[in-house]
Amino acid sequence: MQPPQTSDLNLSSRILLGPxxxxxxxxxxRALSQPPVGHLDPEFLTIMAEVQELLRFVFQTxxxxxxxVSGTGSAGMEAALCNFIEPxxxxxxxxxxxxxxxxxxxAGRYGAQVxxxxxPWGEVFTPEEIETALGExxxxxxxxxxxxxxxxxxxxxxxxxxxxxxxxDALLVLDTVTSLGGLPVEIDAWDVDVAYSGTQKAISCPPxxxxxxxxxxxxxxxxxxxxxxxxxxxxxxxxxxxxGSERTYHHTAPVNMNYALREALRMVAEEGLEARxxxxxxxxxxxxxxxxxxxxxxxAPEAYRLPTLTTPQLPEGLNEAAIRKQLLEEFNIExxxxxxxxxxxxxxxxxxxxxxxxxxxxxxLAALKELL
Amino acid sequence: MQPPQTSDLNLSSRILLGPxxxxxxxxxxRALSQPPVGHLDPEFLTIMAEVQELLRFVFQTxxxxxxxVSGTGSAGMEAALCNFIEPxxxxxxxxxxxxxxxxxxxAGRYGAQVxxxxxPWGEVFTPEEIETALGExxxxxxxxxxxxxxxxxxxxxxxxxxxxxxxxDALLVLDTVTSLGGLPVEIDAWDVDVAYSGTQKAISCPPxxxxxxxxxxxxxxxxxxxxxxxxxxxxxxxxxxxxGSERTYHHTAPVNMNYALREALRMVAEEGLEARxxxxxxxxxxxxxxxxxxxxxxxAPEAYRLPTLTTPQLPEGLNEAAIRKQLLEEFNIExxxxxxxxxxxxxxxxxxxxxxxxxxxxxxLAALKELL
Numbered sequence: 218m219q220p221p222q223t224s225d226l227n228l229s230s231r232i233l234l235g236p237x238x239x240x241x242x243x244x245x246x247r248a249l250s251q252p253p254v255g256h257l258d259p260e261f262l263t264i265m266a267e268v269q270e271l272l273r274f275v276f277q278t279x280x281x282x283x284x285x286v287s288g289t290g291s292a293g294m295e296a297a298l299c300n301f302i303e304p305x306x307x308x309x310x311x312x313x314x315x316x317x318x319x320x321x322x323x324a325g326r327y328g329a330q331v332x333x334x335x336x337p338w339g340e341v342f343t344p345e346e347i348e349t350a351l352g353e354x355x356x357x358x359x360x361x362x363x364x365x366x367x368x369x370x371x372x373x374x375x376x377x378x379x380x381x382x383x384x385x386d387a388l389l390v391l392d393t394v395t396s397l398g399g400l401p402v403e404i405d406a407w408d409v410d411v412a413y414s415g416t417q418k419a420i421s422c423p424p425x426x427x428x429x430x431x432x433x434x435x436x437x438x439x440x441x442x443x444x445x446x447x448x449x450x451x452x453x454x455x456x457x458x459x460x461g462s463e464r465t466y467h468h469t470a471p472v473n474m475n476y477a478l479r480e481a482l483r484m485v486a487e488e489g490l491e492a493r494x495x496x497x498x499x500x501x502x503x504x505x506x507x508x509x510x511x512x513x514x515x516x517a518p519e520a521y522r523l524p525t526l527t528t529p530q531l532p533e534g535l536n537e538a539a540i541r542k543q544l545l546e547e548f549n550i551e552x553x554x555x556x557x558x559x560x561x562x563x564x565x566x567x568x569x570x571x572x573x574x575x576x577x578x579x580x581x582l583a584a585l586k587e588l589l
Numbered sequence: 590m591q592p593p594q595t596s597d598l599n600l601s602s603r604i605l606l607g608p609x610x611x612x613x614x615x616x617x618x619r620a621l622s623q624p625p626v627g628h629l630d631p632e633f634l635t636i637m638a639e640v641q642e643l644l645r646f647v648f649q650t651x652x653x654x655x656x657x658v659s660g661t662g663s664a665g666m667e668a669a670l671c672n673f674i675e676p677x678x679x680x681x682x683x684x685x686x687x688x689x690x691x692x693x694x695x696a697g698r699y700g701a702q703v704x705x706x707x708x709p710w711g712e713v714f715t716p717e718e719i720e721t722a723l724g725e726x727x728x729x730x731x732x733x734x735x736x737x738x739x740x741x742x743x744x745x746x747x748x749x750x751x752x753x754x755x756x757x758d759a760l761l762v763l764d765t766v767t768s769l770g771g772l773p774v775e776i777d778a779w780d781v782d783v784a785y786s787g788t789q790k791a792i793s794c795p796p797x798x799x800x801x802x803x804x805x806x807x808x809x810x811x812x813x814x815x816x817x818x819x820x821x822x823x824x825x826x827x828x829x830x831x832x833g834s835e836r837t838y839h840h841t842a843p844v845n846m847n848y849a850l851r852e853a854l855r856m857v858a859e860e861g862l863e864a865r866x867x868x869x870x871x872x873x874x875x876x877x878x879x880x881x882x883x884x885x886x887x888x889a890p891e892a893y894r895l896p897t898l899t900t901p902q903l904p905e906g907l908n909e910a911a912i913r914k915q916l917l918e919e920f921n922i923e924x925x926x927x928x929x930x931x932x933x934x935x936x937x938x939x940x941x942x943x944x945x946x947x948x949x950x951x952x953x954l955a956a957l958k959e960l961l
Contacts, residue, residue, distance in 0.1 A: 218645075218646055218649060220646055220858035220859070220861065221639065221642040221643055221646055221858060223639050223643070223851070223855050223858075226620050226623060226636075226848060226851065226852065228623055228624070228626055228632055229626065229632060230624065231624070231625075231626045231627065231630065233625070233626075233627060235627055237841060238625050238627065238628065238841060238844060240624065240625075241624060241625055246622040246623075246624065247622065248598050249621055249622050249845060250618040250619065250621050250622030251598060251600055251618075252600070252602065252603070252612065252613060252618065253603075253605070253610050253612075253613055253789075253795050253796075254600055254601065254603045254605075254923075255603065255605060255607055255610065255923045256610065256796070257925075258603065258917070258923065259917075260600055260601060264598075267593065267595050270593040271593055271595070273590075274590055274592055274593055277590060287660055287661055287664070287797070288659055288660045288664065288822060288840075289659055289840045289841050289842075289843060290840070290841065291821070291822050291839075291840035291841075292659070292660065292822045292840070295820070295821055295822045319821070322821060323821045325817075326817055326818070326819050326820065326821055327819070415841065417625075417841055423625050423843065423844055423845040423846075424625075424628070424841040424842065424843050424844055424845075425659070425797055425843035425845070425846055445697075445698055446698070447698050447699070447819060448667070448698065448820055449663070449667055449691070449694060449695045449698055450660060450663050450664045450667045450823075451822075466928075467663075468660075468661045468662070468663035468664070469609060469610060469661050469662065469663075469787065469789055469796040470661075470796065471661060471795065471796050471797035471846070472610060472789075472795055472796055473621060473795040473796075473797070473849075474795075474797055474843070474846070476598060477845075479595070479598065480598065483595050486592035486593060486595075487592070489592065545630070545631075551626075551627045551630065553629075556838075
């Protein structure tokens with residue numbers, strides 16, 4: 218075989234305003250590119266401890282089992298399910314968008330008997346309807362999405378939903394992929410049992426790791442399993458021996474990705490959570506006003522609209538794909554279309570982490586004005 | 590909660606001569622640190638196609654389904670099993686070291702009825718004994734390790750073992766984690782059905798991706814499954830829709846890690862496989878001679894000794910952990926100890942990819958001479 222011919226990497230400088238990945242600050246990219254040390258090197262073990270401490274801060278939790286899973290956000294989702302589900306367990310999933318659907322799919326693969334409580338894509342649940350659904354069987358686990366990346370809706374009242382789950386002896390698993398680092402996520406105050414996220418959204422680290430936190434109730438469930446976790450790579454009974462004090466080899470940690478995550482989390486800590494959430498909110502509000510003026514009003518009601526991801530309703534007949542193509546090719550701006558039942562009806566515009574800057578909002582609105 | 594206090598990343602410049610990760614060339618680190626583009630950006634789709642083409646070259650295969658799995662080598666191992674195993678399937682694993690043991694563990698988690706054929710750690714199998722074991726039941730799959738990272742032994746006669754598996758209608762799954770890019774791996778010529786590797790060994794890219802290749806027989810098995818793959822993240826029926834021509838979103842690919850892998854694979858292609866294998870062999874031979882002189886003869890017989898990973902037999906009574914600590918702290922050199930039945934008996938010295946350089950061999954031997 219002849220070796221393939223390729224040229225030097227020569228990428229366009231994209232302005233990433235889609236649902237992720239978001240842009241990455243230069244200092245995070247510098248950290249990413251430091252020469253690796255070994256995954257059992259004392260210097261790396263220190264980095265691991267710091268990453269855990271920083272993750273606890275952004276999750277606002279004291280949970281000891283708080284780690285970056287060695288995969289993207291979807292691996293975090295799978296870890297949040299497979300460790301706590303055994304064949305035959307009953308699981309309830311609240312579905313109001315694509316990621317709820319995915320939770321149903323994943324839970325089923327681990328042998329759970331999955332029931333669902335549904336809302337049309339884009340709506341949110343009341344704690345009362347969740348509690349009613351919880352009463353219909355004996356569920357081991359309730360899974361719900363905090364920030365639905367497919368619709369732009371933010372599920373409110375997580376604290377009440379957690380309380381409802383606990384009244385019914387169910388664990389609450391929370392998807393915070395598009396919320397963590399961009400709006401309040403209060404794992405301990407809300408009493409959430411398991412939460413996961415991705416690094417490539419409001420934390421603004423490249424994709425490749427999935428923050429995960431597991432509370433005491435869920436750790437008890439894990440410790441009392443009757444069967445091994447049906448997934449070796451994501452088995453927290455093994456992974457925690459590496460991330461815990463034993464430091465037993467499980468798999469080779471993605472060393473450089475952990476350098477980058479550490480630096481991205483340091484930037485979150487330096488900015489402060491309140492200031493960071495206010496920044497996301499401020500730029501999102503500017504975007505919303507601008508989109509209204511362009512005749513592209515955000516679809517999600519302001520009461521439960523995500524600051525991190527805005528989903529403008531598109532006028533009928535708009536060739537939305539052509540405009541997205543022009544944004545990318547002529548302005549280097551990436552935004553995304555809708556999918557599933559919302560295909561062609563919305564765009565998905567992310568203002569997350571290092572992407573959430575005034576210059577990006579102003580440019581996007583000006584570019585859209587030129588193109589529409 | 591108060592934000593944790595951390596300081597700027599300030600790592601030692603390690604000379605990585607353990608079982609992985611290996612050192613990474615500066616140009617690979619530069620590629621890693623390019624600002625990300627979106628995972629569905631046309632420019633990234635081009636990169637994906639190039640990574641696939643380059644992976645086919647190092648695997649020496651025409652297999653269309655040749656991709657980097659979005660996790661470390663262990664995720665590649667799990668992908669190589671979970672896609673082809675359904676509950677109740679009979680699986681045969683050849684075990685002569687730690688990674689064989691892990692294959693047994695993983696296959697069992699997917700409901701396989703796992704039989705094993707054993708050799709003591711450090712030995713290798715004859716095709717005849719594998720064929721005998723294959724005849725004892727109707728196996729769907731045989732898994733074997735090409736390069737055992739726990740022992741330094743290289744399994745010969747993969748071509749004959751593949752033929753034996755096929756005579757018994759079994760797929761051959763081959764672990765090439767510590768061989769790919771450092772010694773001949775001939776997927777098509779040997780007629781291997783599924784093979785996986787890691788990026789952080791002889792390919793010399795940071796850990797975080799797992800090259801995987803799947804041939805026609807195995808794709809047929811996948812297409813004819815009766816049950817869904819019991820692992821969503823690694824389900825190749827879904828992943829291939831993203832890596833194939835459909836480009837359907839599955840999970841967000843680790844964009845920057847793919848930049849780095851592309852660059853590391855380009856370096857393999859530029860060097861040429863023959864030259865690269867010769868370089869690994871040459872420096873390994875120098876190491877072997879030097880170790881003999883120091884009274885630390887390689888444990889694996891030369892007939893099946895890995896060039897990528899050397900395992901010197903340690904004299905009784907040597908405080909091997911103390912010497913490794915000195916190597917790290919006083920010379921910045923990382924090597925690893927043995928584990929399992931070989932704990933305390935061997936070291937594991939890797940000369941892989943960018944680590945396989947004359948200056949590293951000379952320094953290690955000189956440092957050992959000073960310390961012993």
